[in-house]
Structure formats: C-alpha cells, structure tokens
Amino acid sequence: GKIHKIAKNIKPGNARVIDAAGLYVLPGIIDAHSHIAIDAVNEATNPVTAEVWVGDALDPYDISIYRALAGGVTISHAMHGSANAIGGQCETIKHRWGVTDPDDLRMDGAPRTIKFALGENPIRVHGEGKDVVPNTRMGVEQVFRHSFSKAREYMIGWEKFRNGHSKTAPQYSLRLETLADILKGDIIIHCHSYRADEILMLMNVLKDYGVNKICFQHVNEGFKVAPELAAFGAHASVFSDWWAYKFEVYYSTAYNAAILTRNGVVTSINSDSGELIRHLYHEAAKAQKYGGLTDEQTLALITLNPAIQLGIDDRVGSIEEGKDADIAIFKNHPLSIYAINQYTIVDGEIRFNIHEDEEDQRIDINPEETIPAFYEATEAHDHEAEGCMQGVYEFLFEHKH
Structure with missing residues (x-):
C-alpha cells in the first residue's frame, strides 16, 4: 500500500473511493513513545539489559491498537520501560489491527532503537531496590561509561581476531553486540530524561564515545538547553503539558515544544499512554495555543518529526508519492477541539472507519454519571504505573532479592 499518485480527477480503477469532501486529510499520526502491544515493559533485573528486545513480545490482540487507530495513529514506537539505565531494544510497529501474527505488526526496515x-x-x-549501582546520578553516568568502554574493548577484540592479530576470539555476548552496534551508529538511543543537567551529562558521554544518534524522551527541562540540543543534533519527544507527577519532574512548561522547535530541535509530542495516544492531535494543538506555532509546525509534531526521530521519514510522516499510504481523515480541522477522526488507513487498507464501527464509538452515556467518575479516575491516575515503570514495583516488593 503505497501512495501511487497525487492529483485531481484520478481514475480509481478497482480502488475503494472515500468521499472526503469537506474533510481534512493528513499523514497518519505517529507516537514516538508508547507501550501498547506489549505486556511487561521492564526487564528490571539488571541496570543494563541491552540484549532484550520488545519485538520478541508483541501482542497483536491488544485493544489499545484499535483505540489508537480511532485517534488517527498509524504507527507507534513500542518501547522498553525506564527501570534500567540501559534498557532493552524497542520496536516500531504499524497498527495493523486484525492481524494475529506478531511479526505482522513490525514495520520492516525501520531502524533499530534502544531505551x-x-x-x-x-x-x-x-x-x-537492590543496593547495586546506580545508587546516585553519578552512578547512572558510570553505567553508561562502563558499558560503552566494555563494548569498545569487545569490538577491538573481535577486530584483532578477524585480522589475525589475536588467536582467541572474545566470548560472544549479545549484550555487548548490541552496545557495539550503538557505537557503530546502527541503533538510535531514545532516552528517558527530565533534568537539564542530566541531558547535558549524557550528551557529553556520547561525545566521548562518538555517538550522535539520540532522541531524548519527555525532556521536560529541554527548553533550558534547547541550543545545546540543537548543536548536538539531538531530538526531543515531549509531553504537551504533563509534569509534577514526581519530584524530579516538578519543573516544566507548556511552551517546551515551541521553544525547542524555534531553536531548531526536531521535536515531537508523544503519549507514553494507552489512553492519551488517542488524543495526540489535541495534545499537539496545546503547543500551538501556548507557543504560537503554525499549523504546519504543529502537525509536524505528531507526523513528520516523530518519523524523523524513528528514522522512517523516507516512508511515512508526510503525504508524498512513493510513501506508505498511512493516512488519517478528520471531520473538522485536526487542531480544533471539535476534530473527530473518521478514517484511519494503514498501508492503503482502512483499519478504522467511524461509520462502520459506529456502535463501538457511540456508547449511550449519561454525562452526569460519567463526569464524577472521570475526576475520580484522574485523581487516582499514576503516570509511572501506566507508562515507563509498568510492573516494576510489583517486581521489587513482591519478590525477594
């Protein structure tokens, strides 16, 4: 399913025709930070678990995929959690709701990423929790340096063996193979981050090891170091206005996305949530409201920019001939509070149609009953439990170490 031609009065042949008169057609929305289609997201058994891979545990039956489609989202970045300094490898997936083989969710050819x-x-x-390194922010930095140094030694050992300068090959390690691929530039780092000082720290570490492919996730204090992020070539994937859910996230601003964008940082807005993913177009609109971004800049936060961050912008993120036919069609302007997605098309196939799925989408409810329940759910909401730290506390407190 590719976009073959963009023109007026094209003869459709055997293709299905959608009457989109008066509607808004935009590229499929992309979520650069998600945990849908996977179960436990944290292999919280070691500070470094680069060898594990989310792609080994995809769940095509997760109803969150369908709900994301209802919000016009065609691709998500299914990520390992943030329990480890170096977590597992992530997976870029297409929302092909209805497939039963996990392999059919994978976006073939998408660059490798790691958390x-x-x-x-x-x-x-x-x-x-376990009285091992890291116990401080200094320790986190040393986990990175130690891991990269071991990977570099591993690479040198294999090079000497292959060149005949050593008779003994290094012991094979999937963990070190993965870390070596980061040093080679074959894997993009996506790093959970909040504080400006730590963001600068990691960029300094990466400079020392010649690594330049990184997207900082959350990056709540990114506005403080926007010029430095731009100079490094780092990307930023942020929340629109979500912070203060724990102490290190007490300081941020709804102007974050706009400030980063105006400083030349490739910026996206993500969900990190199986619920918020359905409303990314509203989340992007907040950046326009607060930061005064243009329509094009704002829509890029949820289309082209996350595609760039995932290394897939040659295939998706914009409507162009030759790109994948990933499209969302909205009633009312997608940045309006009245916007409602009508169709979501993935690889040229309609995966969500509000008219055919009407009974699923239009439940008869009493607002007077649901509004109090909404506030109760909001007060009890725990971002950490839903997103990057799923399952960690059960692991820590229900198991002996």
Whole structure:
C-alpha cells in the first residue's frame, strides 16, 4: 500500500473511493513513545539489559491498537520501560489491527532503537531496590561509561581476531553486540530524561564515545538547553503539558515544544499512554495555543518529526508519492477541539472507519454519571504505573532479592 499518485480527477480503477469532501486529510499520526502491544515493559533485573528486545513480545490482540487507530495513529514506537539505565531494544510497529501474527505488526526496515533512562527510575529500582549501582546520578553516568568502554574493548577484540592479530576470539555476548552496534551508529538511543543537567551529562558521554544518534524522551527541562540540543543534533519527544507527577519532574512548561522547535530541535509530542495516544492531535494543538506555532509546525509534531526521530521519514510522516499510504481523515480541522477522526488507513487498507464501527464509538452515556467518575479516575491516575515503570514495583516488593 503505497501512495501511487497525487492529483485531481484520478481514475480509481478497482480502488475503494472515500468521499472526503469537506474533510481534512493528513499523514497518519505517529507516537514516538508508547507501550501498547506489549505486556511487561521492564526487564528490571539488571541496570543494563541491552540484549532484550520488545519485538520478541508483541501482542497483536491488544485493544489499545484499535483505540489508537480511532485517534488517527498509524504507527507507534513500542518501547522498553525506564527501570534500567540501559534498557532493552524497542520496536516500531504499524497498527495493523486484525492481524494475529506478531511479526505482522513490525514495520520492516525501520531502524533499530534502544531505551536509556536517566534520573530517579534506575536509581530507585537498582540502587534503593537492590543496593547495586546506580545508587546516585553519578552512578547512572558510570553505567553508561562502563558499558560503552566494555563494548569498545569487545569490538577491538573481535577486530584483532578477524585480522589475525589475536588467536582467541572474545566470548560472544549479545549484550555487548548490541552496545557495539550503538557505537557503530546502527541503533538510535531514545532516552528517558527530565533534568537539564542530566541531558547535558549524557550528551557529553556520547561525545566521548562518538555517538550522535539520540532522541531524548519527555525532556521536560529541554527548553533550558534547547541550543545545546540543537548543536548536538539531538531530538526531543515531549509531553504537551504533563509534569509534577514526581519530584524530579516538578519543573516544566507548556511552551517546551515551541521553544525547542524555534531553536531548531526536531521535536515531537508523544503519549507514553494507552489512553492519551488517542488524543495526540489535541495534545499537539496545546503547543500551538501556548507557543504560537503554525499549523504546519504543529502537525509536524505528531507526523513528520516523530518519523524523523524513528528514522522512517523516507516512508511515512508526510503525504508524498512513493510513501506508505498511512493516512488519517478528520471531520473538522485536526487542531480544533471539535476534530473527530473518521478514517484511519494503514498501508492503503482502512483499519478504522467511524461509520462502520459506529456502535463501538457511540456508547449511550449519561454525562452526569460519567463526569464524577472521570475526576475520580484522574485523581487516582499514576503516570509511572501506566507508562515507563509498568510492573516494576510489583517486581521489587513482591519478590525477594
């Protein structure tokens, strides 16, 4: 399913025709930070678990895929959690709802990615939870340096063996193979981050090891170091206005996306949520409301820019001939509060149609009953439990170490 031609009065042949008169057609929305289509997201058994891969545990039956389609989202970046300083490899998936083989969710040819994490999460899980490094932010930095140094030694050892300068090959390690691929530039780092000082720290570490492919996730204090991020070539995937759910996230601004964008940082807005993923077009609109971004800049936050961050912008993120036919069709302007997605098309196939799925989407409810329940759910909401730290506390407190 590719976009073959863009023109007026094209003869459709055997293709299905959608009457989109008066509607808005845009590229399929892309979520650069998601945990849908996977179960447990944290292999929280070691500060470094680069060898594990989310792609080994995809769940095509996760109803969140269908719900994401209802919001016009065609692709998500299914990520390992943030319990470890160096977590597992992630998977870029297409929302092909209805397939039963996990392999059919994978976006073939998408670059490899891996999850890193700064700050409280790896410190709490490993230092406080298991009394191992890292127990401080200094320790997190040393986990990175130690791991990269071991990977570099591993690469040198294999090079000497292959060149005949050593008779003994290094012992094969899937973990070190993965870390070596980061040093080679074959894997893009996506790093859980909040504080500006830690963001600068990791960029300094990466400079020392010649690594330049990184997208900082959350990056709540990115606005403080926007010029430095741009100079490094780092990307940023942020929340629109979500912070203060734990101490290290107490400081941010709804102007974050706009400030980063105006400083030349490739910026996206993500969900990190199986619920918020359905509303990414509203989340992007907040950046326009607060930061005054143009329609094009704002829509790029959820289309082209996340595609660039995932290394798939040659195939998706914009409507162009030759690109994948991933399209969302909206009633009302997609940045309007009245926007409602009508159709979501993935690889040229309609995966969501509000008219055919009407009974699923239009439940008869009483607002007077649901509004109090909404506020109750909001008060009880725990971002950490839903997103990057799924399953970690059960692991820490229900198991003996």
